[in-house]
Every structure is written in structure tokens, then in C-alpha cells.
Amino acid sequence: MKKLFAILFVLVFLGALGGSGYLLYRRAHKPPVVYRVETPVRTTILKKAVATGAVVPRQEVAIKPQVSGILDQLEVEPGTLVKAGDLVARVRVVPNMVSLNAAQSRVERARIALDQATADHTRYQALWAEGTVSQAQYQLFEIALRNATEELAAARDNLDIVERGTTGRLASAANTLVRATVSGMILEVPVEIGRSVIEANTFNDGTTIATVADMDDMIFKGRVDESEVGKIRPGMHLLVRIGAIEAAVFDATLEHIAPKGVEESGAIQFEIRAAVAPRPDLFLRANYSANADIVLDRRDDVLAIDESLLQFADGEPFVEVEVGEQRFERRPVRLGLSDGIRVEIVSGLDEGARIKQPNTDLTAVNGAGGGGRRAG
Template sequence: MSKRAKIILIVVAVLFGAVLIWFAKKNKKNVIAYDTEKPFKTTIVKKTVATGKVVPLEEVEIKPQIAGIVDKVIAEEGQIVKAGDLLATIRVVPNEQSLQSARGRINSVKVQLENAKTQFERNKALFENGVISSQQFEASELSYNQAKTDLQNAQNDYQIIKKGSAGSSEANTNIRATASGMVVEIPVKKGYQVIQANSFNAGTTIATIADMNKMIFEGKVDESEVGKLVKGTDLQVSLGAIENKKFPAKLNFIAPKGTEEGGAVQFKIKADVTLDDNYFIRAGYSANADIVLEKKDSVLAIKEALLRFDKKTEKPYVEVKNGEDFEKKELELGISDGVNIEVLEGVTADDEIKVWNKASKEKKENKN
């Protein structure tokens, strides 16, 4: 082999070795170093949020005792009233048929009264002369007195149909408050036609009066959480109209029957709200109530982000550092607040748990 051929062979060998070294470095896997975190002691509170509104505990609807047209509205929304205060007046529009019938009854009773009076006066003279017995005289007197009473009743009925009252001081046309409190709503105006409550109709509401010093929260919770609620539980109520303020409340009612809404069964709850004198709470404010379902103090916990679930068994596990490697350990879990979760079995406070998808700075530098 010539000298030139040897040189070419050596050059080829060197180039081939350089290529092998380059490929080896190219395909060499970087050792990934993961950060770790240790379990810690903390307090875990499991909560749920009920959406609803704040309404008065006591609310009374004022309805008229007679049909007619609103003649005057005296009260105003937001006004404080006492029981017996005048709220509005009603002008009666009589039914013509009923009015004519009442007039006819008056005329008929007048005829009966004249006849009874004539018989009474005749029998009185006969009785004084000893012609008839006292029993016959007393019977005619009774008929005469009864006829006078019937006439008075017929005239009263006529006045009630025509004016709404028979002249008494407490006229049915005067709509008065039946309870003390604030007038929260007046759904009628002057000229509105109203009807009284009866067996077939609830009647027209003239005004709504409520005690604004006693408010309750009304909301709904899902069926998956209602079983964990207990009467007397403390709540924190947040109002949409008042920022950065929570009002304490106490749960006092859990509905025994739920209603289906959007494919889920919801149960109504009520809670007494403790008011703050610095804030005026209006009826109907939208509200959210934070309800503590379960609370545990000083429990061993980890962040939920550290958890993984076995694809076959679906059991939760973490990877704990064991020397240079990580060892898989299945966990027994307790309650969670959405960020931290209680660990009952599987790891100790000294274990170093792999932080998933969070490589060390060395790995990031190698990538760059």
C-alpha cells in the first residue's frame, strides 16, 4: 500500500470516528432532575357555595275587602308604617244589576212595613178596648218591629253596594296596614281596578309590607351535598351589591323534598342573617352562602397537583424519591379543599414527592 493510500485511509478513519462521536452526543439522553416537595401539616376546610337571595323573614300582602278602582295611593315605597295606617283608598264602581236589585228590595220592604204598621195600629186600638187578646197584639207588634229592621238592613245593603260602606268609621274603601314595617312594594297606581280576595281569587295586592330588620338567606344546594348539612351550621353570606363584606348566618331550614333543575336535584335551604347597622340590606339582593361541610385541623396533606391515578386501578399515587430514582406509592386520601388534600396512608412527613411537569433549572439550561 502506497504512502498516499495510507494517508487517505487514516483521514477516512478519523472522519468516521468524528461522525460516530457526533451521533453519540446527539442521541445521548439528558438526565432529567425533578423538583420535590414534602408533605406538610395544615387545616383543610371543605366548603360548598349555595346561590340564592336575601329576603325579609316576615312579609305581608295587603289586599282590599271590596272591588273597585284605586282612588288615591297615600303610602310610598320605602315608607315606614304602623299597623292601622292608611295606605290607599278605593272608589267603588257599583254593579248596576246589584244596585237595581237592592233598590227593589228596599221598595218591597217599605210596602211590608206600611202593612205591618197599619195592622199594629189597628190591633193596638182593639187591644186597648179589650176586643183582642194580648197574644194577638204582641204578634202584630213583633211583625211591625221586624219590618222596620228589614228596611234598615235593605238600606245598608244598598249603601254598601253603592259606596262600599254603610256609613261606619272603618269603611271598606280605606286600605290600612295590617302589620308594622316598611312598604317594600306598591304594585298599583291611581285608576287601577282591584278586586277583593275570595274563594276563587287571591285578590289584588295593594301593597307589600316587610320587617327589614329580620332578613333570611334563601338558596339551593345540590343533592350530593345536602346530606352533609346540619341545622345550626354557621354560614358566611356575600351579597352581590356589597363588596368585601360577609354577613354571618345560621342555617335553620333544609327542604325535605328537592326539585329537578337542569338535570340535577336541588334542595332549598334557609338561614337567619345577622345584619350590620352600617349597611342597609334591600329585599331581593342576590347572595352566595359559603357553607362548611367538613373541617380538619393539623392533618398531613399534599398539594393535589402532585397526585397521579393508575390507568388500570384508578387508585391515586405519588412518586417518592428513593436514592437517585423515584418509587411509586399508592395513597389513602381524606378530605380536600381543591388545593390541598389530606393523606391518611402512603407517605410520611419526611418523604420527598416528585413535582410533575416541573423540571429543575439544570434541565432548562441544557435545553437552551
């Protein structure tokens, strides 16, 4: 029994001795560490605020009829280019029975008056020719005949207007012809032939026949957060990116900042408008969703590094620059503009500097301990 315990004791002792030796060996032969290094680059740094919105025409004009009735004919469709005065549609008037009856009655009364004036004029003309009545008396009946003739013509025109909305003597100025009020492109025709339309009046806006806009004069209309609105001003440069047009960037100039904000989802937003410069190779459609980068500041072709390479001591920035194989020294740097990812280096570094990445995982030269690697 005592012999068995002795053997177990020896085995335990040898095991402990071997484990200690292995640990000491690993410590004595700990693999060296390698830090990743990066070099500065020359680039353009933009400090910007982002606005979301859409690209829309500066002005959209709704074309409405001047009379109520039935849409009888459409001369345009979305995409049609028109000039001011071009015919857009025709409206067929549905006569009001009371007005129609009054107009017909006026025509009959004017015809009766003309017949009487014609008879009086014929009689007095013969008397004037015989010398029985003076020329002054005769002229009174001549004027009465002319007035009766004009009244009958006016009554007939009034009947035509009630029945058809126009008259032969005023065909070019007929209210039933709906014409474009501005030049541009037809964006929308929200009505169809046969639909009843209403003229604009004091009580309603009337039926929109079509909308017209100048597609060469587009603006970006969007909103910016209250935290950014104090940093922008009219005249600033914008870079507008259209979601539906990949890789296309449009230049724009900020024109207007709303003096009053509105609350959206718990945040105060301010509306902005910017004139978008057209591009001959791309057609901008109305209401394209877009994002605009408002350039607050810009540095072109400057030396910059990733902000992750910066370290701070007592609030002062510095980097560690490689001076030998995995040997680094601290160098203070003077910083310039930052876009949140890269920062401008005003002084303290040159283009060939190899900067230690302080957040690099420690890595054994022989690959033990992780997936870090050295980069130049």
C-alpha cells in the same frame, strides 16, 4: 476522479467524527436538574357543599282589597316602612245598579214607615195623656216608632255602602280602606291609581295592592344536588356570598331540607332554607342571587400542603423532603381533612420541611431546557 472521491470520503468521515464527538461532549456535560420545593403552611381547611339560590324574606304578605272598585289613592311606595293597621290605599266603589236601586227603594219604604209610625205615636200619645188608652197600648206604638227610626237609619247606611263602600257610622271600619295586615317594608306596588281592583273571593285571589315583608328576617333559599344532600343536616353552618355585594359573607344556619327532590336539567335537586344572620352595616335586598357554602367539616389553624405534593406507593401517601442540596428522602405522612386543593397533615412533617414538587419540569442550573425554577 478517484482523487475527488477520496476527498469527499475524508470530508464525510471528519464530519461524522466531529458530530460524534459533540454528542459525547454534551452527554458528558449534561446540566444538573433542579426540582421545585414548597413548604407547609398553617391555614383553615373547609370541606363544603355548594348551593345556589337567592336571599328572600321569610314571609311576603300580599295586601288585597276587601271590595271591588277603582283604586282611588295610594299611601305607600316601595321601601315604605309600615305597621300592621297602617293605611295603604283607598278604593272607590263602583255601585251595582241593581243593588243601588234596591237600596234606594228600601230607604223610601223606611221613610214611609217612619212617617206612619210617627203619626200613630203622636195620636196614641195624646190618648194616653187623656187616659183613654192604657200605658201598655201606648208603649207598643212607642216601640214601633223606634223600630221605624232605626230601620230608616239602617237603610240609609246600606245605601251609603252601595254607593261609596262605607258609611258615616262605620267610617273607621270601611271596606274601602286597604290597610297593612303585618308590619314590615313595602316591597312592591304592582298597581297604579285608577286601575280596577277585585276583592279576593272563592273564584279568584283578588288584586294585589302591595306586598309587605320583614326585611330583618331573611332566609337563603337554594338547591343542592342529590350527591350532597345526604351529607347535610339542619343546624349546619352556612357561608352565604351575595353576588351583588363583593367580599361580603353572611353567616346562616340551615333550617330545612326538602324531603322530595325535583329534576332540573337531568339532575335531581333538593330545596334547602337557611336563616341568614343580619349585618348592621349591610342591607339585604329581596331576591339577591347568592351562593352558600355548607360547611360539612372544618379544621382551623392546621398544617397543610398542596395535594399536588403528595405521592403514593401501594396506596400509602408520602412526600419527598429535601435533606441536602437537591437531595430528597421519602417520608410517609398521615392525612386529615382535604378541601380538594389543600390537605391537612396530621403527622409526618413539620413547618420547616421543604417538599419536592414531583411534577416540576427538569431544569438546568444554567437555565437550559425550560422555565422551571427553584422555590422555597
